[in-house]
Amino acid sequence: MTRLTRRSLLVSTAALLVAGTTAGRARTLSGGMPWEPGTATPPALVRPGPWMFFTSDEASLIEAAVDRLIPPDDRGPGGKDAGCAVFMDRQLAGPYGRAAGLYMKPPFMPGAATQGYQMPDAPAARYRTGLKATADYVKATFSGKSFAALAPADQDKVLGGLETGSIALKDVNAEEFFELLLANTQEGFFADPIYGGNRDMAGWKLVGFPGARYDYRDWVERHNEVYPLPPVSIMGRSDWTLRE
Amino acid sequence: MARKLPAKDVVIIGLGWTGSILGYELAKAGLDVVAIERGPWRDTATDFPPAYAQDELRYAVRLDLFLRPDQETLTFRNNAGQTALPIRSFASFLPGNGVGGAGVHWNGQTWRFLPTDFRVRSHLEERYGKDALPADMTIQDWPVSYDEIEPYYDRFEKLCGTSGKAGNLRGAKQDGGNPFEGWRSSEYPTPPLKQGLGATLFAEAARNTGHNPFPQPASNLSEAYVNPLGMKLGQCTYCGFCERFGCGNYSKASPQTCVLPALLRFPNFTAQTESEVTRINLDSTGKRATGITYVDTSGEEWEQPADIVLVCAFALFNVRLMLLSGIGKPYDAQTGQGVVGRNYAYQTTSSVNLILKDKNLNPFIATGAHGMIIDDYNGDNFDHTGLGFFGGGYMGFGQTNARPIQTRPVPAGTPKWGAQWKKATAETYQRACSLATHGSSYSYKDCCLDLDPTYKDRLGRPLMRMTFDFHDNELKMSAFLTERLADIAKAMDPAELTPAPRKGPYNMSIYQTTHNTGGTVMGADPATSVLNRYCQSWDVHNVFVPGGASVFPQNHGYNPTDTVGALAYWTADAIRDRYLRNPGPLV
Numbered sequence: 001m002t003r004l005t006r007r008s009l010l011v012s013t014a015a016l017l018v019a020g021t022t023a024g025r026a027r028t029l030s031g032g033m034p035w036e037p038g039t040a041t042p043p044a045l046v047r048p049g050p051w052m053f054f055t056s057d058e059a060s061l062i063e064a065a066v067d068r069l070i071p072p073d074d075r076g077p078g079g080k081d082a083g084c085a086v087f088m089d090r091q092l093a094g095p096y097g098r099a100a101g102l103y104m105k106p107p108f109m110p111g112a113a114t115q116g117y118q119m120p121d122a123p124a125a126r127y128r129t130g131l132k133a134t135a136d137y138v139k140a141t142f143s144g145k146s147f148a149a150l151a152p153a154d155q156d157k158v159l160g161g162l163e164t165g166s167i168a169l170k171d172v173n174a175e176e177f178f179e180l181l182l183a184n185t186q187e188g189f190f191a192d193p194i195y196g197g198n199r200d201m202a203g204w205k206l207v208g209f210p211g212a213r214y215d216y217r218d219w220v221e222r223h224n225e226v227y228p229l230p231p232v233s234i235m236g237r238s239d240w241t242l243r244e
Numbered sequence: 245m246a247r248k249l250p251a252k253d254v255v256i257i258g259l260g261w262t263g264s265i266l267g268y269e270l271a272k273a274g275l276d277v278v279a280i281e282r283g284p285w286r287d288t289a290t291d292f293p294p295a296y297a298q299d300e301l302r303y304a305v306r307l308d309l310f311l312r313p314d315q316e317t318l319t320f321r322n323n324a325g326q327t328a329l330p331i332r333s334f335a336s337f338l339p340g341n342g343v344g345g346a347g348v349h350w351n352g353q354t355w356r357f358l359p360t361d362f363r364v365r366s367h368l369e370e371r372y373g374k375d376a377l378p379a380d381m382t383i384q385d386w387p388v389s390y391d392e393i394e395p396y397y398d399r400f401e402k403l404c405g406t407s408g409k410a411g412n413l414r415g416a417k418q419d420g421g422n423p424f425e426g427w428r429s430s431e432y433p434t435p436p437l438k439q440g441l442g443a444t445l446f447a448e449a450a451r452n453t454g455h456n457p458f459p460q461p462a463s464n465l466s467e468a469y470v471n472p473l474g475m476k477l478g479q480c481t482y483c484g485f486c487e488r489f490g491c492g493n494y495s496k497a498s499p500q501t502c503v504l505p506a507l508l509r510f511p512n513f514t515a516q517t518e519s520e521v522t523r524i525n526l527d528s529t530g531k532r533a534t535g536i537t538y539v540d541t542s543g544e545e546w547e548q549p550a551d552i553v554l555v556c557a558f559a560l561f562n563v564r565l566m567l568l569s570g571i572g573k574p575y576d577a578q579t580g581q582g583v584v585g586r587n588y589a590y591q592t593t594s595s596v597n598l599i600l601k602d603k604n605l606n607p608f609i610a611t612g613a614h615g616m617i618i619d620d621y622n623g624d625n626f627d628h629t630g631l632g633f634f635g636g637g638y639m640g641f642g643q644t645n646a647r648p649i650q651t652r653p654v655p656a657g658t659p660k661w662g663a664q665w666k667k668a669t670a671e672t673y674q675r676a677c678s679l680a681t682h683g684s685s686y687s688y689k690d691c692c693l694d695l696d697p698t699y700k701d702r703l704g705r706p707l708m709r710m711t712f713d714f715h716d717n718e719l720k721m722s723a724f725l726t727e728r729l730a731d732i733a734k735a736m737d738p739a740e741l742t743p744a745p746r747k748g749p750y751n752m753s754i755y756q757t758t759h760n761t762g763g764t765v766m767g768a769d770p771a772t773s774v775l776n777r778y779c780q781s782w783d784v785h786n787v788f789v790p791g792g793a794s795v796f797p798q799n800h801g802y803n804p805t806d807t808v809g810a811l812a813y814w815t816a817d818a819i820r821d822r823y824l825r826n827p828g829p830l831v
Contacts, residue, residue, distance in 0.1 A: 025518060025541050025542075026516065026517065026518040026519050026540035026541045026542070027285055027516070027517045027518060028514060028515070028516050029285060029508065029514065029515040029516075029517065030508070030511070030513065030514040030515070031508070031511060032508055032509060033287065033504070033505050033508050034285065034287075035289075036290075039290050040290050040291070040293060041291075042295065042296050043296060043299060043302060068661075068662065069661040069662065070661070070666060071662060071663050071666065073663060073666065073667075075666065075667070075670055096306060101312035101313065101314050101315075102312075102313050102314060102332050102333045103313035103314055103317045103330050103331065103332045103333075104314065104332065105330070105699065105700070107698065109327065109329060111326075111327070111329040112322065112326060112749075113751070113753075114320075114322055114749050114750060114751045114752055114753070115320055115321070115326075115329045115752055115753075116320075116329075116331060116332060116333070116335060116752045116753040117332060117333070117753070118329055118332065156662065159661070163660070163661075182660065182661055185661075186649065187301060187305060187649050190300075190648040190649045190652070191300060191301035191305075191649060192299055192300070192301060194299075195301055203648060204648065206666070206670050207648055207652060207669060207670060207673035207674075208673060208674055209608055209646065209647075209648045209673070210608060211298075212298040212299075213483070214294050214297075214298050214481060214483040214485070214492070214493075215481040215482075215483060216481060216482040216483065216484075216606075216608075216609040217479070217481055217482060219482075219606065219609055220438040220439070220440055220482050220609055221438050221439075221440075223440065223441040223444065224441055224603060224604050225604065225606075226604055227606050227609075234295065234296045234298065234299060
């Protein structure tokens with residue numbers, strides 16, 4: 001083999017950051033830590049506005065459903081007022097809805113339960129078909145009514161039927177669809193408010209989670225005491241904003 | 245056709261813990277080193293700022309810092325009778341991605357293996373008889389002893405600034421530490437972390453039931469620390485966003501906080517990011533590597549010639565790269581012949597979930613590695629006669645967070661949604677905690693890694709196929725450990741206690757741990773190992789796999805990182821002090 005010697009630096013590595021510096025492009029780093037302004041990737045704030053993914057019919061079903069999954073009560077708002085539907089809408093309109101980054105190459109084959117989800121449809125597509133099948137089921141079963149128009153007890157009956165699979169949806173696995181719906185609803189209730197749900201930190205207030213505080217050094221050894229500070233989001237708190 | 249780059253002394257594949265340690269040691273020795281990393285560059289200030297690092301949805305649920313399966317994944321089956329299917333989204337284990345690798349998203353739990361773990365087969369056969377082990381159990385002694393590795397554990401812990409309390413200083417037992425641990429040449433670099441109510445209650449219960457609790461060794465630092473490379477680490481703030489997150493406080497040991505700023509000062513070190521190594525190239529004899537080939541983000545292929553090739557990717561991907569490069573004989577589970585992909589093992593974890601009475605635990609005040617632990621049931625610290633299994637694990641209170649998307653327990657029998665769910669969630673959050681066992685995973689003839697016949701990655705290369713299931717030995721061990729833990733938990737006087745021992749079959753869709761081990765095992769015999777005792781390929785002497793968990797012959801009842809870091813230093817010393825003088829097989 002060749003003798004190991006220290007070679008002089010022949011290639012273009014002497015300067016900081018020679019190759020492309022855009023995130024997601026190959027980079028060559030040498031000569032010190034690369035410090036560049038403006039390269040951080042904070043989350044984008046979800047703003048109120050029209051639905052980006054749901055149709056208005058889908059949105060009314062979802063808003064009614066999330067308010068049964070997490071009902072309003074004297075402890076605080078339910079899923080609808082906490083923004084769970086808005087959260088889901090923005091998530092489904094984004095990379096999550098497209099299953100971005102997941103392995104989506106064929107062949108798709110049903111496997112054992114231990115092998116994980118194996119279907120080719122991304123979450124956005126699962127909602128499209130799942131919501132349509134649910135709406136069709138409700139229409140056929142409750143003399144033409146929409147889910148949102150049902151009495152809360154009937155809404156619960158439908159959701160419970162999807163959960164247990166006792167309701168059969170056309171071309172959709174009801175249990176799997178319900179599981180997805182419930183998981184996304186609870187994500188929306190407990191995720192940072194920056195994503196459109198957990199409005200006014202309702203989910204965090206419900207359980208007593210202080211959110212993005214990030215420093216509890218003074219509190220580790222204060223055993224059995226209630227932590228006194230209210231929750232804070234990564235975008236702060238509304239009462240931190242100066243008002244005219 | 246790959247474009248050829250000027251040759252380097254050393255090419256490192258993957259810039260995580262082992263890559264950055266080897267890079268630092270060999271650049272310091274004057275070698276010209278390039279590290280090729282397939283993920284992005286990441287540093288604390290830019291990528292984990294406290295302004296938004298504490299985002300459960302982004303990092304813990306959508307897994308922002310982890311490898312994307314569309315870049316690389318595996319196929320999986322429980323046994324050879326099934327058709328392996330791709331892991332379409334990671335769940336059971338979460339491979340890291342980018343500079344820092346798993347060192348970014350780990351919890352900081354920094355454990356040494358027991359002295360007897362390093363000679364596990366000999367030890368068990370001596371104590372329990374030649375025929376005691378199941379015939380298909382393929383555990384084997386490590387080719388290094390605890391005494392040989394101890395100085396390297398010490399070095400890695402000093403790099404990290406690990407917080408803890410020694411239980412055995414050069415053979416002298418120390419109050420407050422782990423009475424079962426191997427000897428230490430020095431006390432932990434920083435004192436133990438503070439403990440919250442849950443850990444304190446567990447320790448009291450453990451003591452009252454005749455056990456030996458001690459603070460978990462933690463590389464989330466109890467106080468500010470300057471490591472031997474001059475890197476300054478800050479005090480942990482118990483923020484509760486550790487595992488799956490980068491640390492915004494410079495208080496979790498990682499390549500970013502402990503090595504990289506010092507490494508990048510060397511003019512003879514270069515890092516190339518977003519560039520995926522596709523193979524290690526061999527010369528016409530097949531006995532010497534000429535370098536590596538990688539693909540950058542534009543799809544262009546580059547050849548990087550080098551005199552030494554260091555395989556420093558995550559454990560699983562070390563194995564795949566060796567298989568794709570044709571280095572070492574692939575393992576065949578039918579015949580038991582071959583070595584690459586042999587002795588894949590994992591970790592056998594379980595929990596005991598508690599709801600306490602009238603307590604306010606503030607469970608969100610947590611770090612990745614605080615907690616009080618007992619080691620009474622690890623390794624062979626207890627007599628296995630008549631138990632029907634071997635191995636063990638540590639156990640205790642080490643709950644790392646109470647982030648509410650993923651952690652909000654409710655009493656058994658509570659509906660999963662609706663008014664009752666909401667009420668129970670609100671009433672339980674402050675009173676609930678989870679105790680855990682962290683058990684060994686011994687290796688077996690049928691548990692292995694090979695190339696999948698059907699599924700390919702984005703570059704058209706076969707995915708690796710994992711064949712794995714828990715064996716009776718591990719399930720019995722988990723049942724035993726979980727029962728012992730539940731007995732201690734009863735002394736905490738809980739309102740509700742739910743033991744959850746590990747049950748088979750192994751389920752790829754449930755998170756357990758990212759402690760995947762084996763496949764490029766180090767050993768004393770080329771018939772049962774890929775690497776010799778210096779983590780050097782038996783077949784291609786200028787290829788090393790310097791200490792990634794793929795070199796473990798089996799997995800013991802501890803987290804792997806301390807051993808990974810120790811073996812990285814061990815290999816760096818062997819290359820610098822022995823191999824450079826006389827390049828060739830070191831054994």
